[in-house]
Amino acid sequence: xxxxxxxxxxxxxxxxxxxxxxxxxxxxxxxxxxxxxxxxxxxxxxxxxxxxxxxxxxxxxxxxxxxxxxxxxxxxxxxxxxxxxxxxxxxxxxxxxxxxxxxxxxxxxxxxxxxxxxxxxx
Amino acid sequence: xxxxxxxxxxxxxxxxxxxxxxxxxxxxxxxxxxxxxxxxxxxxxxxxxxxxxxxxxxxxxxxxxxxxxxxxxxxxxxxxxxxxxxxxxxxxxxxxxxxxxxxxxxxxxxxxxxxxxxxxxxxxxxxxxxxxxxxxxxxxxxxxxxxxxxxxxxxxxxxxxxxxxxxxxxxxxxxxxxxxxxxxxxxxxxxxxx
Numbered sequence: 001x002x003x004x005x006x007x008x009x010x011x012x013x014x015x016x017x018x019x020x021x022x023x024x025x026x027x028x029x030x031x032x033x034x035x036x037x038x039x040x041x042x043x044x045x046x047x048x049x050x051x052x053x054x055x056x057x058x059x060x061x062x063x064x065x066x067x068x069x070x071x072x073x074x075x076x077x078x079x080x081x082x083x084x085x086x087x088x089x090x091x092x093x094x095x096x097x098x099x100x101x102x103x104x105x106x107x108x109x110x111x112x113x114x115x116x117x118x119x120x121x122x
Numbered sequence: 123x124x125x126x127x128x129x130x131x132x133x134x135x136x137x138x139x140x141x142x143x144x145x146x147x148x149x150x151x152x153x154x155x156x157x158x159x160x161x162x163x164x165x166x167x168x169x170x171x172x173x174x175x176x177x178x179x180x181x182x183x184x185x186x187x188x189x190x191x192x193x194x195x196x197x198x199x200x201x202x203x204x205x206x207x208x209x210x211x212x213x214x215x216x217x218x219x220x221x222x223x224x225x226x227x228x229x230x231x232x233x234x235x236x237x238x239x240x241x242x243x244x245x246x247x248x249x250x251x252x253x254x255x256x257x258x259x260x261x262x263x264x265x266x267x268x269x270x271x272x273x274x275x276x277x278x279x280x281x282x283x284x285x286x287x288x289x290x291x292x293x294x295x296x297x298x299x300x301x302x303x304x305x306x307x308x309x310x311x312x313x314x315x316x
Binding site: 004008011033038045050 | 200203255290291
């Protein structure tokens with residue numbers, strides 16, 4: 001039976017150890033990808049995958065990612081909410097992987113809200 | 123029902139969706155089983171949670187999108203969409219639920235049915251679930267004609283020691299490992315490189 005074995009995990013661990021330092025400390029930025037039926041059908045998983053890649057590349061310890069359900073605004077899915085300490089939460093709408101990369105690089109890393117993609121301030 | 127009814131492009135997206143339901147139902151461990159029996163022309167997907175389950179009167183209307191216990195909107199689509207997808211392919215959807223114990227959703231499809239959506243990117247579905255739901259454990263097994271692959275986040279968590287499953291770099295490597303393992307399953311090769 002093929003299984004994710006201890007050896008495989010060790011290999012993952014070795015690869016990972018080279019690329020990252022230990023991640024501890026409080027999160028100051030929270031990114032929520034809304035993953036209800038509507039969000040998933042509209043492409044939220046691709047958005048999440050792109051976000052993971054950017055997170056892996058950025059290697060920041062203070063950013064947390066969570067999946068949540070539908071917000072009730074299904075026609076604007078995929079939605080992503082960014083909460084930072086310095087500003088009010090911003091909800092982005094009609095996201096795709098490229099928009100997610102841009103929002104991550106500009107808003108999350110540099111603090112520049114990408115108002116072209118924004119749905120609302122909360 | 124009209125044929126341009128909303129469809130998920132991949133079965134792995136249905137799985138992602140139904141699993142999220144299980145998490146909303148308060149489960150802390152979710153079992154996902156995919157069984158591809160190409161010779162028997164059958165595909166089976168089972169999703170089980172240990173959440174709060176559903177009362178019997180809810181079960182009668184399980185495929186009715188307008189019966190939902192959600193509060194954010196008045197339509198619940200997840201299971202109805204999966205039921206439609208299964209029935210389109212001469213399959214069935216069965217839901218068993220016991221209040222306080224959890225819910226099991228089982229969908230079958232005729233494997234070679236022309237309308238059957240591809241299984242799609244299961245690796246992305248599984249790791250999206252892992253990263254997005256840090257407090258939840260997942261047990262995933264995938265069988266293709268008798269060969270199988272399995273993953274249990276409870277085991278991974280004990281093996282990984284100081285590294286966390288919410289680390290995006292770990293998730294990235296995990297996704298690649300699962301992807302190559304599943305590719306090996308589909309092509310019938312036994313060994314895979316993580």
